[in-house]
Amino acid sequence: xxxxxxxxxxxxxxxxxxxxxxxxAQSNEQNPVATSADADLNPVVVTAALAPRTANESLSxxxxxxxxxxxxxxxxSITDLFRGQPGVDVSSNGSFGKNSSVYIRGTGSSQNVLLxxxxxxxxxxxxxxxxxxLDPRMFxxxxxxxxxxxxxxxxxxxxxxxxxxxPDGEEEGPQPRISVGxxxxxxxxxxxGISGQEGGTRYSFAGSHFATDGQPIRRDGDDKxxxxxxxxxxxxxxxxxxxxxxxxxxxxxxxxxxxGGENDFVQQVxxxxxxxxxxxxxxxxxxxSESRDESDNFADSGDSVFNTKVHTARWENTFxxxxxxxxxxxxxxxDKVDSSIDxxxxxxxxxAVFSQALLDFSPVILQASLRFDDNESYGEEVTGxxxxxxxLDSYHTLRANYGTAFNAPTYNQLYYPGFGNPDLEAETxxxxxxxxxxxxxxxxxxxxxxxxxxxxxxxxQGIQSNVPTSRIRGAELSSGVxxxxxxxxxALTYTDxxxxxxxxxxxxxxTQSVRVDIDRELGDWSLGGSWIAQNHRxxxxxxxxxxxGYGLVNLRAGWQFAPLWSARVTVENALDQDYIxxxxxxxxxxxxxxxxxxxxxxxxx
Numbered sequence: 323x324x325x326x327x328x329x330x331x332x333x334x335x336x337x338x339x340x341x342x343x344x345x346x347a348q349s350n351e352q353n354p355v356a357t358s359a360d361a362d363l364n365p366v367v368v369t370a371a372l373a374p375r376t377a378n379e380s381l382s383x384x385x386x387x388x389x390x391x392x393x394x395x396x397x398x399s400i401t402d403l404f405r406g407q408p409g410v411d412v413s414s415n416g417s418f419g420k421n422s423s424v425y426i427r428g429t430g431s432s433q434n435v436l437l438x439x440x441x442x443x444x445x446x447x448x449x450x451x452x453x454x455x456l457d458p459r460m461f462x463x464x465x466x467x468x469x470x471x472x473x474x475x476x477x478x479x480x481x482x483x484x485x486x487x488x489p490d491g492e493e494e495g496p497q498p499r500i501s502v503g504x505x506x507x508x509x510x511x512x513x514x515g516i517s518g519q520e521g522g523t524r525y526s527f528a529g530s531h532f533a534t535d536g537q538p539i540r541r542d543g544d545d546k547x548x549x550x551x552x553x554x555x556x557x558x559x560x561x562x563x564x565x566x567x568x569x570x571x572x573x574x575x576x577x578x579x580x581x582g583g584e585n586d587f588v589q590q591v592x593x594x595x596x597x598x599x600x601x602x603x604x605x606x607x608x609x610x611s612e613s614r615d616e617s618d619n620f621a622d623s624g625d626s627v628f629n630t631k632v633h634t635a636r637w638e639n640t641f642x643x644x645x646x647x648x649x650x651x652x653x654x655x656x657d658k659v660d661s662s663i664d665x666x667x668x669x670x671x672x673x674a675v676f677s678q679a680l681l682d683f684s685p686v687i688l689q690a691s692l693r694f695d696d697n698e699s700y701g702e703e704v705t706g707x708x709x710x711x712x713x714l715d716s717y718h719t720l721r722a723n724y725g726t727a728f729n730a731p732t733y734n735q736l737y738y739p740g741f742g743n744p745d746l747e748a749e750t751x752x753x754x755x756x757x758x759x760x761x762x763x764x765x766x767x768x769x770x771x772x773x774x775x776x777x778x779x780x781x782x783q784g785i786q787s788n789v790p791t792s793r794i795r796g797a798e799l800s801s802g803v804x805x806x807x808x809x810x811x812x813a814l815t816y817t818d819x820x821x822x823x824x825x826x827x828x829x830x831x832x833t834q835s836v837r838v839d840i841d842r843e844l845g846d847w848s849l850g851g852s853w854i855a856q857n858h859r860x861x862x863x864x865x866x867x868x869x870x871g872y873g874l875v876n877l878r879a880g881w882q883f884a885p886l887w888s889a890r891v892t893v894e895n896a897l898d899q900d901y902i903x904x905x906x907x908x909x910x911x912x913x914x915x916x917x918x919x920x921x922x923x924x925x926x927x
Contacts, residue, residue, distance in 0.1 A: 363766050363802055369437070369465040369485040371680060371689060372474055372649050373640065378761045381689055381709040381721045382467055383409065383770045383798060385813075389462040394841055394850055394878060396890050396922060398509075398532075400458045400486070402876075406837030406854040408768075408798040408813040409468045409482070413830055413859075413903035414454070416539030417915035418507070419548030419578040422454045423904075427468055427774065428794040428819035428831050429481030433729050433749070435471065437485040439556075439570050441591040442475070445615040446630040446657040449478070449732035452615060455574050455589045456486070457552045459501065459513045459530050463487040468798070469772065470753045472705035472727030473691040476653065476674055480727040480751045480776065488556055488572065491517035491524035493927070503890075503922025507545070507915070509534040511922060515554070522560040529553045532576075539581055540910050550576035564599040581906065583621030590614040607638045629660040645682035651675070665737040666744065670699040687711035695728075700748050703728045717762060723755045735786045743786045751776045765803040772796055779821075781829070781863060783907065791822040807843040809850075812836075826865045830904060832856040841878075848880040851896075861905045872901035887925055894918045 370382035405412040414422040423431040432449030471479040496518040515528030533549040558568030574589040593611035615630040638651040678691035689709040707725035729749040757770035778788040796817040803810040819828035834857040841850030855873035877893040898917040
């Protein structure tokens with residue numbers, strides 16, 4: 323696989339390098355600055371800087387998956403959208419609701435932050451988010467920000483932040499939508515929703531149900547089923563004064579069968595916010611939120627309960643002066659754990675203050691942020707970042723960033739019997755990144771080089787321990803084109819995650835990946851496909867247990883057969899690749915689904 327991967331990666335790099343040349347002639351004849359019709363090539367992002375900025379203005383390595391991408395790819399799992407994106411790696415204990423981990427720039431799930439409409443969702447016991455329990459049909463946008471954001475979001479944002487957005491009802495009048503589908507493994511998918519805007523009120527309500535018999539996750543094993551019922555309610559109102567209030571509730575509940583048992587789960591976020599323009603230059607926003615990660619497990623080894631609640635109060639103030647902007651605020655959060663495991667601690671609180679300056683001295687752009695956290699369990703931490711951008715011309719922007727972050731030990735890492743270590747220290751990191759972006763009317767390219775140094779990385783398959791020093795180096799190259807009826811996106815990623823004490827690669831990380839997405843509109847029809855390839859990874863810290871690399875081909879087709887009516891067919895793993903991304907502790911492979919086909923019929927915009 324290694325030789326084949328290098329060959330295909332070189333070819334993909336050549337294709338990506340040639341994309342700008344292929345469309346240069348057409349772009350040269352037109353306005354080089356992206357028009358509103360091509361705004362999705364230079365989208366506005368809010369996650370990178372707590373404020374709306376276009377991708378090239380954000381001074382960040384950012385990937386946006388928009389509503390059209392969600393609709394075209396119609397994924398079974400949200401992680402199917404992330405796999406192979408620039409700097410992103412995914413491993414899973416099988417398909418259909420099985421435990422998944424999302425790595426950003428070589429950092430694990432507990433070293434990254436997941437936000438849903440600004441509300442953080444994670445398990446305080448395991449540290450990571452339960453990605454596999456999030457139904458992609460509840461969302462219409464994702465922002466993947468790579469690089470440390472500890473100075474904006476606090477603990478765990480070492481590798482980056484992923485934010486998922488629910489529909490906010492921007493269309494005038496009610497817009498209903500219904501989707502019915504199914505396919506391989508006796509899979510059934512149903513969803514319905516309505517959203518819209520009446521006066522100053524925006525609303526979005528939706529529900530979905532997913533059920534499958536699943537497939538074995540061990541060779542010669544039994545099918546492992548999964549079902550998920552999700553509901554969303556989101557309402558906001560903007561007053562004549564410019565003040566705004568809103569509420570959000572998203573809940574997923576279901577059952578998941580795994581190797582050795584099953585569990586009933588709940589994933590939930592709920593929040594209320596109010597935003598007030600105090601002056602023409604000062605807006606103040608208060609958000610109160612709760613997130614839940616709950617799991618009742620019924621296993622051969624014994625039953626267990628892991629329930630996490632996180633309550634957060636966040637106050638943000640945005641001050642503007644011409645092209646400059648200052649954000650300052652405070653945050654208080656409290657984790658609570660209710661578990662059948664006898665943890666030494668069952669709650670901890672964190673208080674923080676933060677600030678950020680966004681300064682535009684065109685062609686020079688400066689961004690600086692600072693945050694102070696005081697946690698009752700692990701003490702005080704100060705994180706900061708500094709970014710500098712330079713606009714060479716209307717096409718090209720150079721950027722350089724330096725940032726620090728930290729990751730607090732989880733309850734499992736500290737206290738879980740036979741696993742935890744109460745003497746663990748928090749992980750701390752420093753990251754330096756340089757990058758460049760070319761932004762044109764119908765295409766863009768983005769390149770980045772970075773190095774992250776982590777002190778006290780927490781690792782271990784048994785008792786947890788701190789690795790004194792780790793280093794992650796990497797390079798990313800991505801490009802996108804929208805021209806005529808074609809939409810193309812390509813990404814190349816190289817990551818070198820090394821334990822500096824042993825010289826071995828950090829476990830569960832691939833070092834090379836490529837992803838290419840191609841879609842074509844043909845009148846009422848659409849055709850597309852994705853190719854995702856990754857090289858090998860190691861399951862153990864000693865790099866003796868090697869997992870082979872793989873290549874996946876996913877195909878899709880759509881048909882608009884009547885006004886507001888469409889049908890879509892997707893074929894996942896079309897070449898029936900036998901691939902694994904992790905193994906169990908006893909050395910058995912966790913296998914992923916082979917070739918699988920799905921058909922769905924949709925009504926609505």
